[in-house]
Amino acid sequence: MASFEDFKQQFKGDIVTQHDPTYQQALDRWAANSRRDAAVVAFVKDAEDVALAIKYARAAGLRIAIRGGGHSAAGASSSEGGLVIDLSRYLNNARVDPDKKLIYVEGGAPWKAVDHAAIKHGLAGVGGTVNHTGVGGLTVGGGYGWLSGSHGLVIDNTVQLTVVTADGSILTANETENSDLFWGVRGGGSNFGVVTEFVFKLHTQRAKVFAGPVMFSPDKCEQIAAFLDNWWPKAKPEEGMIVVMLRGPDGTPLILTFIFYNGSEEEGLKAYKELLDIGPFVNQAAEVPYEELNNMTASNPLAEWGANYYYKGVPLPQKPSDDLNPKKFNEILKHTSSPDHVFGVLLEFLPHNKINSVPADAAPFRRDLSGNTLILIQWKDDTPEKSLKAKEMAHAIASLLPTGEGYGNYTPESDALPTARAVTADKTKALFREHYPKLQAIKKKYDPDMVFNQWYTIIPA
Template sequence: MAQLETFVKQFKGDVVLPTDPTYDQALDRWAKNAIRRAAVVAFVKDAEDVALAIKYAREVDLRIAIRGGGHSPAGNSSVEGGLVIDLSRYLKHARVDPEKKLIYVQGGAQWKAVDHAAIKHGLAGVGGTVNHTGVGGLSVGGGYGWQSGAHGLVIDNTVQLTIVTADGSILTANETENSDLFWGARGGGSNFGVVTEFVFKLHPQRAKVFAGPLLFTADKCEQVGAFLDAWWPRAKAEEGMVVVMMRGPEGKPVINAFVFYNGSEEDGRKAYKALFDIGPFIDRAGEMPYEEVNGVTNPLAEWGFNYYFKGALLSEKPSSDLNPKTYAHVLQLIDSSPSHTAAVILEYMPHGKINSIPADTAPYRRDLTGNALVLVQWKDNTPEANQTAKQVIYAIADVFPKGQPYGNYSPNGDAAPTSNAVVSDKTKELFREYYPRLQAIKKKYDPEMVFNQWHTIIPA
């Protein structure tokens, strides 16, 4: 108890315990089923607070979780009986240097803060596609967004990190300073410490873009797949699409094609003319302020439900994934549990820029065909409902090509709670030839595996 009192005295932020009236609020997460009953929640105010929290947790042998946006349904940002380092209350701001075209983003910020701060200066960065996603988790795991066709991944646009490591050191990591840590943290996830600040490149951005959803009836499935076959190999840097197989609000099967074009409505409608010619029964695409684009898909990922998701790989030919037979099978699996709402999200972000960057720039795969995400949502957080969600997810994901998909779409953390843990085969498959190099970095900065909530790397 004396150790806790000492920690609280030195700590500038807020320490919340199970006896506090705000405890349940402090545990809040995007996915209700990701909530864990932590022993301590430490709302940090700066990097020094992070170092104090790490020191205290290690002294009293509490496992650590890092909470940025709290958007992991796998529970990566929560920990049962442990200590949560929560950056979301105080470290959530973004500051732009318009001359250098850089944005300084605190580790607990959401992408909405980045989008809104940058566009005030006619600039934008690569971010996620749901604006209440946390910057931190997405950024250290890779990071795809609407700007990826033009500018690559989030990790390709990261120029500096401030990281608090397991021994409490507050380090600056960039190409010249602690460059090994900089390399490892851009794709290696939260394995090496707590990032309290990101510095990202920004790019000139027009104020309005053409974007929005087009809804097609199920009988248009084959035509939409044929359009994707023709468009996808030639997709331009300013384009991108997310295609969703789902049931609409009235229970009717629909194909929701969300289009993005970084230009005018006139040019956007020309670029997707063949898609519009198929005849959507709802067309809500139009010019909108750039900073609003990442909020349009938020209804697919509302805060406060139970969620489970799993990534999958896209086929090289889109119609292999989107065709009448596959669509009917997916709908059958979706309907197998009426208490659960499911959707299959196919992400078509042009990969030319991503794959043009040298493979060893960061520990991240440059040969992915593209990402699919199977998402299940439900209301009652019971063990039975959770198990059903997993069964539905795995059955749907099995429809897609085999292989290790995008790490940020992992259905579980592949966490390893002790130093005696055996590395997950999925983790080895995720990092492939980079795994031994990551092991060496882990040994240098976190030999006792203090950080072990996401695709845990075992020290060399």
């Protein structure tokens, strides 16, 4: 491809540069601090557009980022001075085949599109817990959701992918066709290409579920932990809970539990009776339409679009009270007194028996975790000082919690972007462990020049 003009002529979608009035809008991201001033934003209309954008970027020496939902707090969907392949404007639909219980989802769709399309047929797929998260990034990183207890990870329910690779090839990847690529993308992140379509299994789903936020004052900490210690080892596939240590808007410490039961209100009240008997000061758990489930968490102030965010993921402890106890909560509070920052320590209790029953070599994703903890710091009006303070807070909290590589989609920025090759390789090896050599071989085959390098970059073999 000789020139930018040639690229523009062949490209069917929209190309936005710094000279266009919609440029700032084209850089919009969930985490405002993950915005980067791209040289070119290419809003693709199809896989052929993606191939053209890759070829142009490589010829022009522009670093490529892929934007699906734009939800990466680490900035993986942005590229300073590079080219962004943005799937969100045109490739954002979901189409259901109710007879085969499959859903065909374009690479720029948010989970809201999946939830709403599937439930019309009495079906649902495993999806994220926040419905404005993009399907693409969450899936290629593994993908946990409220239905994981029953149906596993998103990657365990992925049956086919359409992937545009570094040389511009448009490939179908499934168990029988380009099966190595299919294996690598399901957990190996954005290392191998741009996924323009996902095909997921759907499952029969009741129209309403029992869910909602239940809030407690911190003096109930020990009682909540005792409930969790008893409940968690035998939690049913239909159940799930996220427990958050945080401060309220006025700085008052509190414990928020978001409870889920894939059943009726009667069943849900029975499942969580011992928790509710502790005496919350707010209880909004109720029977809600399934498609509203992930909207409830999406409208939480800690998930607000356009604020600044810093993430750090660590493993969930084997015993909930190891992390949720008055002593540790008080230590966390000492590190989170900044008036400019809001924090949440989210303990995700999504039953893992189904997830961990999948053979370890089925995909490059860990099958030995009991769950994930997310340290989330949010702030407004970004400055270098506030950004540094957020990182310091997150790492101080992490020092109080279990050590080890957390969920890859919860990576902080410093872990995601490639620096020295040795450092990148160390971080990536820690995430992928025994799967790393196989991923290196797949990387060498499909992306030997490391064109895709925005998330736990795999060094080709």
